[in-house]
Amino acid sequence: xxxxxxxxxEKSLHERIRNDVERHIMSGEWxxxxxxxxxxxxxxxxxxxxxxxxxxxxxxxxRGLIERRRRLGSFVRQPHAQSAVLEIHDIEREVQxxxxxxxxxxxxxxxxxxxxxxxxxxxxxxxxxxxxLTCTHFAGGVPFCLEERxxxxxxxxxxxxxxxxxIGPGTWLLKMVPWSAxxxxxxxxxxxxxxxxxxxxxxxxxxxxxxxxTWHGTDYITRVSVTYPGDRHALVAQFSPSQSx
Amino acid sequence: xxxxxxxxxEKSLHERIRNDVERHIMSGEWxxxxxxxxxxxxxxxxxxxxxxxxxxxxxxxxRGLIERRRRLGSFVRQPHAQSAVLEIHDIEREVQxxxxxxxxxxxxxxxxxxxxxxxxxxxxxxxxxxxxLTCTHFAGGVPFCLEERxxxxxxxxxxxxxxxxxIGPGTWLLKMVPWSAxxxxxxxxxxxxxxxxxxxxxxxxxxxxxxxxTWHGTDYITRVSVTYPGDRHALVAQFSPSQSx
DNA sequence: GAGTGGTCTAGACCACATG
DNA sequence: ATGTGGTCTAGACCACTCA
Numbered sequence: 001x002x003x004x005x006x007x008x009x010e011k012s013l014h015e016r017i018r019n020d021v022e023r024h025i026m027s028g029e030w031x032x033x034x035x036x037x038x039x040x041x042x043x044x045x046x047x048x049x050x051x052x053x054x055x056x057x058x059x060x061x062x063r064g065l066i067e068r069r070r071r072l073g074s075f076v077r078q079p080h081a082q083s084a085v086l087e088i089h090d091i092e093r094e095v096q097x098x099x100x101x102x103x104x105x106x107x108x109x110x111x112x113x114x115x116x117x118x119x120x121x122x123x124x125x126x127x128x129x130x131x132x133l134t135c136t137h138f139a140g141g142v143p144f145c146l147e148e149r150x151x152x153x154x155x156x157x158x159x160x161x162x163x164x165x166x167i168g169p170g171t172w173l174l175k176m177v178p179w180s181a182x183x184x185x186x187x188x189x190x191x192x193x194x195x196x197x198x199x200x201x202x203x204x205x206x207x208x209x210x211x212x213x214t215w216h217g218t219d220y221i222t223r224v225s226v227t228y229p230g231d232r233h234a235l236v237a238q239f240s241p242s243q244s245x
Numbered sequence: 246x247x248x249x250x251x252x253x254x255e256k257s258l259h260e261r262i263r264n265d266v267e268r269h270i271m272s273g274e275w276x277x278x279x280x281x282x283x284x285x286x287x288x289x290x291x292x293x294x295x296x297x298x299x300x301x302x303x304x305x306x307x308r309g310l311i312e313r314r315r316r317l318g319s320f321v322r323q324p325h326a327q328s329a330v331l332e333i334h335d336i337e338r339e340v341q342x343x344x345x346x347x348x349x350x351x352x353x354x355x356x357x358x359x360x361x362x363x364x365x366x367x368x369x370x371x372x373x374x375x376x377x378l379t380c381t382h383f384a385g386g387v388p389f390c391l392e393e394r395x396x397x398x399x400x401x402x403x404x405x406x407x408x409x410x411x412i413g414p415g416t417w418l419l420k421m422v423p424w425s426a427x428x429x430x431x432x433x434x435x436x437x438x439x440x441x442x443x444x445x446x447x448x449x450x451x452x453x454x455x456x457x458x459t460w461h462g463t464d465y466i467t468r469v470s471v472t473y474p475g476d477r478h479a480l481v482a483q484f485s486p487s488q489s490x
Numbered sequence: 491g492a493g494t495g496g497t498c499t500a501g502a503c504c505a506c507a508t509g
Numbered sequence: 510a511t512g513t514g515g516t517c518t519a520g521a522c523c524a525c526t527c528a
Contacts, residue, residue: 011515012515012516012517013516013517014516014517038493038494038495039494039495040493040494048517048518049517049518049519049520050495050518050519050520051296051498051516051517051518051519052516052517052518054495054496054497055516055517057495058496059307062304062307068494068495068496069494069495069525069526070493070494070495070496070524070525070526070527071492071493071494071495071524071525071526071527072494072495072526072527073494073495074494074495158272158273175273176271176272176273177271178267178270178271178308178310180308183481183482184480184481184482185479185480185481185482186431186453186479186480186481186482187453187475187478187479187480188433188434188451188452188453188454188473188475189433189451189475189476190435190449190450190451190475204435204449205435206433206434206435206451206452206475207433207451208431208432208433208453209433216267217264228433230432230433230434230435230451231434233432234430234431234432235429235430235431235432236428236429236430236431237428237429237430237431256496257496257497257498258497258498259497259498283512283513283514284513284514285512285513293498293499294498294499294500294501295499295500295501295514296497296498296499296500296517297497297498297499299514299515299516300497300498302514303515313513313514313515314506314507314513314514315505315506315507315512315513315514315515316505316506316507316508316511316512316513316514317506317507317508317513317514318513318514319513319514
């Protein structure tokens, strides 16, 4: 009773188990909330050891298809619905991809304790040290975007000694720090007088603001707010209905 | 040599091994291309079984941090792109999730041949019939966003007879039509006089505009432009590192 | 108390790539 | 031939959570 679906590339047993469960979920046969068979049941079904089943199900947890709870069992998670994969470009490469000359300027650098608001937004102790950076990115000599960033120095101690006058903090962090989760917030605001002047646009002009927070496990790494002139920039995301393999 | 970063939550041994390797990579001590210690070496270092090391390194493969080759060893990969998973909300459910009463109004409905611009944007013949819809979504009695939509009637003939006075075209299409690819374009614009009046905001106020095109195979299905008041709306996207397996 | 998943062990055989 | 990772076993103990 092992072939409920089409043949996929299943070179190993745990892959076959994983694919079988995936097929049950994707076909709707096991809807969200459904309790999938216990490990010991699948152990009998596939005539294998528990470790093999455990590996297959652990991969499905990492993919977000199921969640597992001791004593209760393993359950199909709520839909991934439709999801978009939005590539986040390094600003330097983004500018260069437009065929423009990239330039970067560090406007402000300050090591300070996290304030009350920062602590709340990032789940930090109020006195944890953070590195505050403000910089301007230029494309072809024209201001391209403004970057305001906080880095959690406790999680990334190397940042305190990094030379951000030559390399942007975004580029630096991309190279140096792994991450496991992040959150984007994309909004539109009218430029205040200071930002309008810095970007060379009219006061009150629409700007696209991308606010990103990044974690590694439970540790907060960085928070960045990037402001683009609305008439010169757009985010583009490519979509697929659901993830596979 | 593992104290280069802050203490993370390491409740299990394979997590500690995984975090140690991650720290070596993120600190630059193990640059891209570097061969990390063999499994049997780490087995001795951590005084554990090979399965435990194997699990930790397998997770790093799934996260795209390392790649492994038989006989050769395991190597630090080049920095991987960040990708975001952006949930696409149905506007009706989006409003209801805010705890507000949803209301929908169809402002315009017109069947016409695709114009020159539409044909270019949607890869349609210039005389292919398209259904043009304009509608307003309300949340709690207040305008929530404006929707301008074109539907390719050739690809979705049922749309010609659908009653969009009761159900929004977005909701209808989500239920009726499968799709295989889509593209988002997110930008910020200043409201023109007409949109400002329709949304009840000041003329020139910043708005968030989401432009989406959807395909099924090679067929264009629909193109929609949704305009939100910038001060009342933001897109939020959850992220994970890109996987490769 | 009982049953689940989480983790770990100390082996084993195989596939693969190099010498 | 050698040494690596890929996979799997048949146990084991623990943590958690329900009854």
